[in-house]
Amino acid sequence: MTQPFDLSAWSQGHLDRVEQALSRWVGHGAPAGLGDAMRYAVLDGGKRLRPLLVLAAHEAAGASQPQAALRAACAVELIHAYSLVHDDMPCMDNDVLRRGKPTVHVQFGEAQALLAGDALQAFAFELLTPDGGEVPPDIQATLCRLLARAAGSQGMAGGQAIDLASVGVALTEDELRHMHRLKTGALLQGSVHMGAACGSLAYSAWQALSDYGAALGLAFQVVDDVLDVVADSATLGKTAGKDAAADKPTYVSLLGLDRAQAYARELLAQAHAALAASGLQDTQALAALADMVVRRSH
């Protein structure tokens, strides 16, 4: 009876909805230059991993409140997009290429890039709090809480600050893991939390999905570090070898390539074990997304 799960087919319909929603929502009503920069930063690019995690977790949690889940999927992508805009700026990573295109500050200037990032963060919370009855207020509040925590000083922004302070510094594996749990992991795990929050789960199932998100979030970064070494810029769509060139600590510099790859596989196994422990039925998409994260080539 069991068919192999087709992630590509599952993703396509969800991606279409997310792309349409982002295109419909982002940058409209903004002053022209700002709106253009916001749309450039968000549209037509990216794997949309975070929105897919929101929607897969939403499915696992019973798929109620589809409008809330769609808004959550877009909101988390806006936070991701804003972080890339700011991270690419000259005072941070000074990167000129992103998703195969000039970065936002190269295209629109630094001041507009700064504002576009700021406006995208605000818009994420605006998307989560529509007027009227489309999304119940308690879900609006929960989604804002989860997103703010994932994005802020004890989440993504905090991880970026640790990253900043770690250039040329010898981190222990624990310190590196802590940095990545915040820098990349918090928003990936937050995506799972937000999708799950659109449904109503028993605590044990919520905790299992949260464990899945933590394992996947860390695996994502380990694989990123591996790809930074083994892939080329054309495949990545961004400048390869940047981390090593910048003397940033990575899993590869700390563990070596083989052990970093083995660690990614171990985290993948943890993610699958957490899904099994959740007791939930519709976790195929979450499982396939974890596989994709670890086996991707870019």
Added chain:
Amino acid sequence: MTQPFDLSAWSQGHLDRVEQALSRWVGHGAPAGLGDAMRYAVLDGGKRLRPLLVLAAHEAAGASQPQAALRAACAVELIHAYSLVHDDMPCMDNDVLRRGKPTVHVQFGEAQALLAGDALQAFAFELLTPDGGEVPPDIQATLCRLLARAAGSQGMAGGQAIDLASVGVALTEDELRHMHRLKTGALLQGSVHMGAACGSLAYSAWQALSDYGAALGLAFQVVDDVLDVVADSATLGKTAGKDAAADKPTYVSLLGLDRAQAYARELLAQAHAALAASGLQDTQALAALADMVVRRSH
């Protein structure tokens, strides 16, 4: 029977609560460098006009939900503080002095300033969405909605983008007003909205308070433009004459000093008329804050 309203006495107790809350909440749990930059940006400085507007509107709207109002007061100040941090950066206004102290990027470096601003914005929404029963979920959602709109591309960030595009450009009075309604006015009016949203008002009273906020928000900017011309840096606590030096359009450059001052008085009268039209009793603090905004010397 009627005593003259003592704004200073009224403000003191509220300011103490706001300062204590900000000090208790901001930057804790963040990585050390980031937390320090966040606290530096927020604590020990500023007139706290926006928090006082929140609390005065909250009082006018019946003063229910005091914890929600305190959180709203702090959240709106965090948005204001983050906007100053980013606005002072070299790619924007390149200002080195703020509230008599070195600006955040001078003190902590540009990258940390960028992250601190980003983290402060996220933390504003985190403050509005506490766990547990302290603030009802529907008020949490409404406060997030109002703050996101006031801060985003159709509010403060949008106004900054218009400002950016307006250097050396001859704006009409309508265009200048539109810019300032977004850049400064949206967050000031948003402060009034957020305070009012902690209570439950009839639509006509809500609309009157909103009109008050709009008039006060514009008056604030007109007076700012006047002070940029007539005050010195020591009094302002920031670099005076910056706007004229940067060839930015201002109310003084457009209307001349006398007409700009008259316009500020006209907006003050509009603010008072709106309070009278609200039919609300406890509007003395809002009235006194409007007087203070127009009559201030810095």
